Amino acid sequence: MTALNNSSTRKPPVATTGTIGWLRLNLFSNWWNSLISIFTIYCLYQFIPWILDWTIFSADFVRNFQGEIVDDRVKCSRVIDPEIGGACWSIIYVRFYQFIYGFYPREYVWRVNLSYFLLAIAIVPLLFNNIPFRKYLIKFTYIFPFIAFFLLSGGLGFQEVPTNKWGGLLITLVLGCTGIALAYPFGIILALGRRSDLPVISMICTLFIEFIRGVPLITLLFFSIVMLPLFLPEGINLDALVRVLVAVTLFQSAYMAEAIRGGLQAIPQGQYEAAQSVGLSYWQMNRKIILPQAIRITIPTIVNTSIGLFKDTTLVIIVGLLDLLGIGRTALADTTWMGLAYEVYFFVAITFFIFTFSMSRYSLYLEKKLKTGNSTGAD
Numbered sequence: 001m002t003a004l005n006n007s008s009t010r011k012p013p014v015a016t017t018g019t020i021g022w023l024r025l026n027l028f029s030n031w032w033n034s035l036i037s038i039f040t041i042y043c044l045y046q047f048i049p050w051i052l053d054w055t056i057f058s059a060d061f062v063r064n065f066q067g068e069i070v071d072d073r074v075k076c077s078r079v080i081d082p083e084i085g086g087a088c089w090s091i092i093y094v095r096f097y098q099f100i101y102g103f104y105p106r107e108y109v110w111r112v113n114l115s116y117f118l119l120a121i122a123i124v125p126l127l128f129n130n131i132p133f134r135k136y137l138i139k140f141t142y143i144f145p146f147i148a149f150f151l152l153s154g155g156l157g158f159q160e161v162p163t164n165k166w167g168g169l170l171i172t173l174v175l176g177c178t179g180i181a182l183a184y185p186f187g188i189i190l191a192l193g194r195r196s197d198l199p200v201i202s203m204i205c206t207l208f209i210e211f212i213r214g215v216p217l218i219t220l221l222f223f224s225i226v227m228l229p230l231f232l233p234e235g236i237n238l239d240a241l242v243r244v245l246v247a248v249t250l251f252q253s254a255y256m257a258e259a260i261r262g263g264l265q266a267i268p269q270g271q272y273e274a275a276q277s278v279g280l281s282y283w284q285m286n287r288k289i290i291l292p293q294a295i296r297i298t299i300p301t302i303v304n305t306s307i308g309l310f311k312d313t314t315l316v317i318i319v320g321l322l323d324l325l326g327i328g329r330t331a332l333a334d335t336t337w338m339g340l341a342y343e344v345y346f347f348v349a350i351t352f353f354i355f356t357f358s359m360s361r362y363s364l365y366l367e368k369k370l371k372t373g374n375s376t377g378a379d
Helices: 002-008 018-026 031-057 092-096 097-102 106-127 134-153 167-196 201-214 217-231 240-266 268-278 281-298 298-318 324-333 340-370
Strands: none
Touching: 002 018, 092 097, 092 340, 097 106, 097 167, 097 324, 106 134, 106 167, 134 167, 167 201, 167 240, 167 298, 167 324, 201 240, 217 240, 217 298, 240 281, 240 298, 268 281, 281 298, 298 324, 324 340
């Protein structure tokens, strides 16, 4: 009996638990995985010290290795001595205002900062449920676009700032956030319309979705800037940013519709029949029963298309709008900083990565919270 009790309380082998167990299970489970793991570790061992040295330890931020303030590429350490110089982040430091605000007047930049702050407040109740005063914050989220519009563009006592002064991260966030927010409800309507029992509505939605998906975003942007004004009544001239927003929203809504339609098709027919049997109308059935399940299923796809749109905002440079990447390219065109492409593109890439990675992690958070799919929780 004592031996039985001792065996029941015996701890598992060290090699199967903790860090060692995780390594054996995930990295060294067999000879092939072990070979790949060793090769990967070796590559990281060679790459990480070099990238840290180039980006941080040997880099110029404000001053070079001689102690001089870097206000020109010729003062960068890597230009003076390529053997010891790393990245020259002074181009980002000098142009940081343009990267964040574009050419927005400095005396009104507080309006942009306030808009950024209010954007964070407006997004929080959409991301998390268990926060104080969420009911009131949701109401604020609905009116935030109007507040931001008057803050950024002017009116109601504020000095007007034309959209051709906007740029950098400001343009990227305006296009990305507005496009995603508007495409979501339009996508739902298009998805329901394509599955409608009314042939005319189904055909119109299908033709719209297939046409938009078959045309590159660049073509839609070109049409919105060059061709759309020709079809407007005389005397009506939409702002270039508004026309681009329309093109981006239409483009994203077609892909969003197909993502949601996939979720709708995954709902068993019994759900529809059960909703109809209790007397729910078409809209009640979709709002209370069908759409919540369909959207939960399609969270990964919706986030994926949203990330794609956020990155596609860089295409607006072809129609004269300078987003984050566009500002970077104008900085490289300046002879003062010509030749520092690595630093500019690295900064732009890291900025986009921060936003897209955050969206991806929130998607995983929602999947775990709602327990969608067959995920085991491994990231």
